[in-house]
Amino acid sequence: MSTVVKGISASPGIKIGKAYIYLGSNIIIPKYNIPEKDVEKEIERFNAALEKTKKEINSIRLQIAGYLSKDLANIFSSHLLVLEDPLIAEQARVKVKKEKRNIEWVLNDISIELINSMSSIEDEYLKEKIIDLSDIHKRLINNLLMTDTSDLSKLDKEAIIFAPDLTPSDTAIMNKKFVLAFVTDKGGRTSHTAIMARALEIPAVVGTFTGTSSVNNGDTVIVDAFHGKVIIKPSKEEIDQYQNIEKEFLLLDKHLAELTHLPSITLDDVEVTVMGNIELPEEKKIIKEHGAQGIGLFRSEFLFLDKSLPNEEKQFNEYKEVVEYFNPKPVTIRTLDIGGDKIHVYSNLYKERNPFLGSRAIRFCMQNIELFKTQIRAILRASNFGNVKIMFPMISTVDEIIAARKIVEETMNDLEKDKIPFNKNIPIGVMIEVPSAVINSDLLSRHCDFFSVGTNDLVQYTLAVDRINESIAYLYNPLDLSVLRLLKLIVNNSNKYSIPLSICGEIAGEPLYTMLLIGLGYRTFSMSPNLMHQIKRIIRSVNIKECEDLVLELMKLEKTNAIEERLTTFMYNKFPKIFA
């Protein structure tokens, strides 16, 4: 019998293949009972893992004492002391014998108990010890499980990746040739892992809660990333059925690809420009092949995945490569949007209680001026090679855009002094992705040349719903009337103050929302490539009046569920093939 696990569809497609469990730094504790005859074997397994772990820690300690400092090495000496504590080890052995449970399960319980009893004490020293304890615990259990801690770049055969979570860097470095699809326990539609999946055109289902613990390495799996469904150990009939659906999808996509070079206009001749979102320069080709009219959002933070910061020259070369490739079409480079769920390189330095409300994006840059100026310099230099725009993320106050512009001005002065050419009239725009920016968009319009709406964050901040938290994903809905009203207000202000407007949140790349966004007044969409053909097909099949009528009807419905139901039915009836 097959098992079905449900999640959130993050990147469309259907794939059938073998499961590969990747735990990264996460551990899933197996829990099972041990028959009486195997108890001694289980204890031997524990003793061997204990010895192995001690050896590992000792060798790290010696290395560190050799080339770093004795103080740091002492941390590892204290790890050794914990491992050598006879009470803990003995307690574990006794519990295995008595309770006939596997050693990982027992150790996990002991560790949780110890951590809980220590956490209630307000003592900094003990708090440090808790971290030590959980590190040792992880290392020991890894050795027991002989978990594969290698990264996904080493994958050497086709697989469907199952993971508790994937970081953007996991996704960026994985050997894409062999990744058929991925399934994660955590995450939502607009988590950055999901965005990377769409950018790389890898089908993905996220937020499954139990995906990883329901599958074994090597199980046959069907990933239906259209409907957020994962079928583990499918029957022969299920495999046949999905092979047919996959064939049909590929056929439709091939058919729609014929639209690539046709103009993106509605039936009544109104242009709706389709641009691309990219994360990495390598994606430029696929975006162009899909017929995009330039880059509406270059998420530059993905160049910052390495442990070391990219210097000006490296950034300049990456930007220039994309800019020259699209010239004379525009490339909108968004300055570093670090923080939230994005880049973890700095997470040790910047541990925040509330990262999405913390030092993220423009706030982080204004607190790290040298890093910010280096990026602006690289972007300005690239502007000499094509049509570049600068865009600031997460602007929430007018003061912020004024301050950020001042940094651009200062950097321009420096470049002039150094006699380095750049475009002095480079357009400077802001992401509208925080409710305050929408409400003050009339004021912001005086300080910038364009707006781009980031609905991923706008929905998160309007509804106070963490965009990556799968347990409240049901609340994360761009169709909430509050969001629709804000989207309308932005259009009104951009028309009133003649500010060019585009939309680059994920909904711009989802066919369900295309008519709605046109009806609200959006005329430039920026999106990842995978459903670009479908979107263009919709644009070419509708007229403005019917889109506006649809919006009027939807906005009268008030309830989010009712709006969603009506929109889904409407789009399904009009485009049965696309929404099948």
Ligand code: PEP
């Ligand atoms: C958005 O918030 O909609 C957006 C496009 O930016 P990001 O997803 O990178 O935060």
Ligand code: MG
């Ligand atoms: Mg955003």
